[in-house]
Amino acid sequence: MILAVCGGKGGVGKTTVSLSLAGELGAVLVDADLGMADVPAGRGPDLHDVLAGRASAVEAVRETGAVRILPCGRTLAGAREGDPRRLVGALREAADAYGDVVVDCPAGLSADVGLPLLAADAAVVVTTPDRAALADALRARSLAVELDAGLAAVVFNRASDAADAVADALGAPVVSVPESEALAATLETGRPVREAAPETAAAEQVARLAGRVQSCKS
Template sequence: MIVAVTGGKGGVGKSMLALNLAYELDGVVVDGDFTTPDLPRGGGPGLHDVLADRADPLEAVDRRGPVRLLPCGRTLAGARAAELSVFPRIVRRLEREFGHVVIDCPAGLARDVGRQLASAHAAVLVTTPTEPALADAMRTRQVALDLETPIAAVALNRTSGAVADGIAERIERTVSAPVLALEERSAVADAQRRGRPVAAVAPDCPAVEPLRTLARRLERCTTHDTDRSDAHDRSPAALD
């Protein structure tokens, strides 16, 4: 299964969620933010090199503590040399090898987001309980639907009690997908700074259970058509 973690607005916690989902699913996380990557750096070739046919995808996968990671490059030249049309083929190969692939999508609605959403069997929307973040998440949802990529769940990040309940109900009515609330916790921020999953750094943190619940839901989504071998033909024309 290939999952795209997306949301539109930057700074809502997409990278944190992608890293934790890859850990919980025992898969590989792909840093798909070609220009401003947030996941840890690798020690060898990265996604830029793979997209430019300078490295094999499996050789570029790095082990960062307990998580497998295909890191992205850090140079503008690398981003310019990347051939985005081969991205679906790369993530399908990773899926065959590791079973689960989690794509950390970039912020915004640039063409590369459409390419990544079109490569996925399902998407997880990430947002915070602010109007700008919610609006961006809804715009990203529409792009996913245009590309026939279903929304498996919504992660409502950095929230608390009563605020989460009201907003979660509103989102569920709009998106028709379950909402999982992730309260703001210092342990989550610490794990993110260290580039590690929350469960590996603070196993007793209350955020661990919602993350595991989301991972289990995604595993159940494998009943969807994961043989979407035509994914690379579903051009993100909606973004033109």
């Protein structure tokens, strides 16, 4: 299964949710933000190399951390050399090899977001209570529907309740994830929240989110 995690507006916590969700699902996390990568990279081939034809998707997956990661390169030269049209094939190659793939999509609603959604079997939209974030989440939902990536769930991040109005507006189950220092710290450590802080409300809600995603596979 290829799951695209998108959100439209930047800064809603999409990458932290993606990392912890990949950990919960035992999936490979793919950082598909070709211009502003956030996921820890380390040494070795990355997504820029895959899109430039210098490495296969499987060769670029890091298997040494708590979550298997296919990182994106962080140089402008690397971004220019790659062909984004190869992304769909790379995601499918990773899914064939590893089963489940969680794609951290870039912010915005450009073609860079459309390609992961085109490859995806399902999508998760991340938003916050901010009005602009909610408006962009609606647009991201529309793009996912247009590209036939079924909406598995909406993550209402940094929120205090499940917000029935958000569920009604976006037409999908809402998982409300409270403000959490443990979740925010996952990018620094590379450890999903269920491993770093399993007793927290954030870890519990990410587990609920994983359950929603798993139900889409059956």
